[in-house]
Each structure stands twice: as C-alpha cells, then as structure tokens.
Amino acid sequence: MPSLLIRNVRPMGASPVDVLVRDGRIAKAGAALSAPTDATVEEGGGALLLPGLVEGHTHLDKTLWGMDWYRNEVGTKLIDKIENERAFRHASGHDAAAQSLVLAKAFLARGTTRLRTHVDVDTQAGLRHLEGTLRTRQTLRDLLQIQVVAFPQSGLLGRPGTAELLGQALAQGADVLGGLDPCAIDGDPVRSLDVLFGIADRHQRPLDIHLHEPGAMGAFSLDLILQRTEALGMQGKVAVSHGFCLGDLAERERDALLARMARLGVVLVTSAPPSRSVPPLMACRKAGVTVLGGNDGIRDTWSPYGNPDMLERAMLIGMRYNLRRDDELDVALDTVTHAGARGCGFEAYGLDAGCRADLVLVDAQTVAEAVVARPVRRLVVAGGCVVARNGVLQAEVASL
Numbered sequence: 001m002p003s004l005l006i007r008n009v010r011p012m013g014a015s016p017v018d019v020l021v022r023d024g025r026i027a028k029a030g031a032a033l034s035a036p037t038d039a040t041v042e043e044g045g046g047a048l049l050l051p052g053l054v055e056g057h058t059h060l061d062k063t064l065w066g067m068d069w070y071r072n073e074v075g076t077k078l079i080d081k082i083e084n085e086r087a088f089r090h091a092s093g094h095d096a097a098a099q100s101l102v103l104a105k106a107f108l109a110r111g112t113t114r115l116r117t118h119v120d121v122d123t124q125a126g127l128r129h130l131e132g133t134l135r136t137r138q139t140l141r142d143l144l145q146i147q148v149v150a151f152p153q154s155g156l157l158g159r160p161g162t163a164e165l166l167g168q169a170l171a172q173g174a175d176v177l178g179g180l181d182p183c184a185i186d187g188d189p190v191r192s193l194d195v196l197f198g199i200a201d202r203h204q205r206p207l208d209i210h211l212h213e214p215g216a217m218g219a220f221s222l223d224l225i226l227q228r229t230e231a232l233g234m235q236g237k238v239a240v241s242h243g244f245c246l247g248d249l250a251e252r253e254r255d256a257l258l259a260r261m262a263r264l265g266v267v268l269v270t271s272a273p274p275s276r277s278v279p280p281l282m283a284c285r286k287a288g289v290t291v292l293g294g295n296d297g298i299r300d301t302w303s304p305y306g307n308p309d310m311l312e313r314a315m316l317i318g319m320r321y322n323l324r325r326d327d328e329l330d331v332a333l334d335t336v337t338h339a340g341a342r343g344c345g346f347e348a349y350g351l352d353a354g355c356r357a358d359l360v361l362v363d364a365q366t367v368a369e370a371v372v373a374r375p376v377r378r379l380v381v382a383g384g385c386v387v388a389r390n391g392v393l394q395a396e397v398a399s400l
C-alpha cells in the first residue's frame with residue numbers, strides 16, 4: 001500500500017498540520033512534512049480533520065435503504081412491529097446480504113469507518129440474516145470495521161430453539177451476543193437473563209442488551225443485568241442499548257444505578273429519540289458511564305427515519321439534550337467518535353500516531369460547526385485508503 005500524505009488539515013480544529021499515513025496507520029502529524037517518494041499527496045485545504053465516525057447501534061440487515069418506499073401501517077405496540085417485520089421479511093424475500101451492503105457503503109461514503117450492527121436471529125429466519133451480514137463484513141473488511149451482534153429480536157424464551165441459534169451465531173462469527181427486554185418481551189426476567197448470560201459466558205463474548213422497558217420495570221431488569229455482570233466477571237463487556245428507564249427514575253435511584261454501571265464498566269448506547277425518555281447524557285458522563293450514539297434502525301419496517309450519517313446523529317443527540325455551547329457539541333461528537341470506539345471496544349482508534357488511518361475531512365471551522373452543519377465529507381480515508389470524495393464513493397469501493 002503506497003503512503004499517503006494529507007497536507008494542511010486541522011485535527012479537531014487545532015492548528016494546521018500535515019498527516020502522513022503509512023501501511024494503513026497514521027505514521028505522524030506535523031508542520032511541513034516531506035513527502036516520501038512513494039506517497040500520494042492529498043491537499044486538505046485547511047479542512048477540519050475528524051477521526052472516522054463510529055456507529056454504535058444500527059440494524060444493517062433490516063434496512064430498506066435504496067428500495068421502493070415502504071408504506072408503514074404497523075401497529076403501535078412493540079410486538080406489532082416485531083411480528084410485522086418477521087412476516088414482511090419472510091414474504092418479500094428481503095435480502096439481508098444485499099441490503100446490509102448497500103447501507104454499509106452509504107455509511108462509509110459519509111465517513112463512518114467502525115460500526116456495530118444488531119442482526120436478527122429467530123426461529124423463522126434462522127441464521128439467514130446473520131449470514132448475509134457476515135458477507136458484507138467480509139466484503140468491506142479492509143475499510144469498514146463491522147461488529148456483528150446476534151440479536152434475538154423476537155425474544156429469547158418465547159420461541160424455543162432461539163437460545164441454541166444464538167450460540168450457533170456466535171460460533172459462526174457473530175462478535176457480540178444481543179438481548180431484548182427480559183420482562184416486557186420474555187415475561188420472565190430472571191430466567192431470560194440467566195439463559196442469556198449463560199450463552200455469553202460459555203462463548204466468552206460481550207453482551208449488548210436492548211432495554212426499552214420504562215421506569216420501575218426497566219430498573220428491575222437493569223439491576224438483574226448488573227448483578228450478573230458482576231457475578232460472571234463481565235466487567236467492561238456489557239452494553240445497555242436505549243436504557244429509557246434511566247430517564248424516568250428519581251435522581252437518587254438513577255444515580256445509584258449509574259454508579260454501579262460505572263464501577264462495572266457497563267456502557268450506554270442511545271439514539272436519543274425525541275419520543276421517549278432518555279438516559280441523562282451529562283449525568284451519565286459525570287458518573288463515569290460511557291455513552292455512545294447510534295441511529296438504531298434506518299428506513300425499515302419499524303421506522304421511516306434514520307440516515308447513515310453520524311454527524312447528523314450527533315446533531316440529533318445535541319438537539320435532544322439541548323446541547324448549545326461549543327464544549328457541549330464536542331460531547332455530541334464524542335458520542336459518535338471516541339466514546340463510540342471505547343464503548344464498542346474498537347482498537348487503534350483516533351488521530352494519534354499508530355492509530356488506524358480512518359480520517360474524515362470536512363469544510364468547517366470547528367467541531368461544533370461540523371455537528372450542526374453536517375458538511376459533505378470532502379475526503380474519507382478508511383484503513384489508509386481514500387474511499388470517498390465529496391460524499392461519493394470511489395468507483396472501486398462502489399463496485400465491491
């Protein structure tokens with residue numbers, strides 16, 4: 001791989017430097033670096049330089065991105081959406097391999113270079129969606145780092161055979177074990193979480209649990225999750241997605257849970273939906289809990305919303321939490337950069353020498369401006385390769 005020298009960029013808005021990339025890594029940054037003889041030189045033009053963006057929670061396998069508009073006439077209950085989706089995917093022949101690739105490329109064009117996706121595993125589709133998503137992970141392996149979560153979207157206990165399928169999914173290449181509302185969906189939180197943590201323990205894999213349950217119900221489940229995290233020595237290996245209950249609880253009860261989460265290294269993932277209670281971002285961070293951002297589903301049978309642009313997600317997080325000051329907008333960006341990488345366990349992340357060369361150039365004066373204006377990505381470098389210019393994928397990447 002030839003070296004790459006990017007001239008005149010401002011890392012996170014700091015003074016201009018040149019950045020040298022060698023063997024897919026950041027070799028060094030400094031003023032007026034001399035170009036190695038084999039180097040391709042890119043002119044940065046004083047652009048703001050960000051590290052590759054991180055999507056902490058999406059569902060690549062479900063998306064209808066690029067397909068005909070889906071007329072959403074789905075019921076309001078969670079179980080309506082679950083049943084509707086499973087029936088739609090079964091009847092329509094929706095192809096998780098093709099669709100996950102289309103959406104993953106759209107993420108890449110907008111500067112996302114690391115991504116965690118939850119993939120449905122159920123007794124109707126078996127491992128079909130997982131196999132399709134693993135194919136996309138393989139196709140883009142040198143560019144977009146994809147973590148795959150084996151996710152029991154239809155519940156763990158209600159459909160016998162699901163637990164065994166989850167174990168098979170981990171054996172076939174899923175990185176993380178997923179979970180879902182042990183009270184509201186499974187109706188037996190102790191047994192549900194015992195089974196789930198048992199699978200994670202047997203396969204020695206991290207967990208990422210969707211917890212939509214509100215108020216006292218969610219707090220009860222979260223307590224059980226924290227008990228098992230501690231008992232099994234899974235400190236630093238558990239994520240709670242959504243955690244809406246943390247936005248409902250009285251401050252004292254909430255802070256006691258946050259203190260335990262911080263001690264056990266349990267991270268929170270939020271899409272910051274405007275329609276639900278959300279965990280208090282600043283209180284979580286103050287307690288020492290890592291909060292990362294994600295879209296959740298993008299244009300699927302669940303929701304017509306979503307966009308594979310993590311600067312937009314950072315803006316929506318900023319709006320949901322009323323972040324206005326520049327230092328607060330830095331926090332919004334952090335949820336889709338460093339906190340995202342830390343929370344998912346992506347390694348060699350950032351703009352320091354030695355990090356994987358995942359770089360995003362945008363025309364903005366500051367990080368805050370980049371979050372609110374979401375400028376077109378002038379240049380995206382992934383694993384040391386230029387993959388997109390001005391929001392358009394390079395032909396060799398588009399044709400993968």
Ligand SMILES: [Zn+2]
Binds near residue numbers: 057058059210
């Ligand atoms: Zn989700």
